[in-house]
Amino acid sequence: MMISKESRVKKTDMKANSGLYACVLRAMNASCVSLAALFLLNGCITSSYYKANEEYRHVMREFDLSHRGNHRVYEGIWSDTVEIDGVESVHLQFDGFLKGKERYLDVIIPKKGRIRPGYEIVPGKGLQESKNTVEVPGGLIFRESGKKVSGHHPAYLLLQSMQPLDGMKSFYVLFNQKVGMKSDPAAILKDYFGYEITNPQIPLVLVNLDTTLNYQYSAQCIVWDRGSDGSAVVTHIGLDNDQYDGPRMEIGWRERNRPVYILRQGGYIGTVLADIITSPIQLVRMLLTGFSGGVR
Secondary structure, X not given: OOOOHHHHHHHHHHHXXXXXXXXXXXXXXXXXXXXXXXHHHOOHHHHHHHHHHHHHHOHHHHEOOOOOOOEEEEEEEEEEEEEEOOEEEEEEEEEOOEOOOOOEEEEEEEOOOEEEEEEEEEOOOEEEEEEEEEEEOOOOEEEEEOXXXXXXXXXXXXXXXXXXXXXXXXXXXXXXXXXXXXXXXXXXXXXXXXXXXXXXXXXXXXXXXXXXXXXXXXXXXXXXXXXXXXXXXXXXEEEEXXXXXXXXXXXXXXOOOHHHHHHHHOOHHHHHHHXXXXXXXXXXXXXXXXXXXXOO
16 A cells, blocks of 8 residues: 655644644642642642731730831930840830730840951852951840839830831941941931930930831940040940840730631641632633733
């Protein structure tokens, strides 16, 4: 039986096309499986439940955020000098920062800096850790206390809960303070944060606690004392940043409830099942979002 050249070409084309179709189908199946897996891992219901749980356990639930504005200033006292882990530290205390009665926020500021590895630029490798060490400003410890203390010098806690509206000027006026620099803390608070100290006194301590990020905070402490000519001079600076559940943020659970939070973890069983059941609908919605640039 003779097979024409044309028939052989058609069969070859059909095989090639069938191979191409098979590859396309496999790719589509793999994409669908990947999308489904991605969906089950990042289910809308489970994600929302996780976010709600994290907000429930967040330490900022203990903060008094009833003020309207991007910052608030709390007046406290500079109590005394304490020793923490063998390091002499400044002890500050603030009332009204935490929700509820007889809840005081202690701020501990080590006078001695922390020793950390230095860094150097290595040709071809960029920034690398060096054998030399450097001293950086000591970290700040925030912890709750149920005991009120007394003190003789003023202290101010600046809580920033939203981004500043002045183009970062208020950020840089604090960030640029250096040890030995002459500056007026009362003028800084008035000009950049709208807070007027009725009876300015030196020595004075200002703590800036920035909570504009939900996953970590940053903090800065500036201590002023009288210089040889009687003007206010920066004598100490502390810097720190950490996660809210880190070791230097020791705030009790008063507005939060640990047993309730533990029980809430069992809810993930229901949310995962709900995501599996509703995954086809969620998948269609995700595809529509991808094709249309967002479901409105």
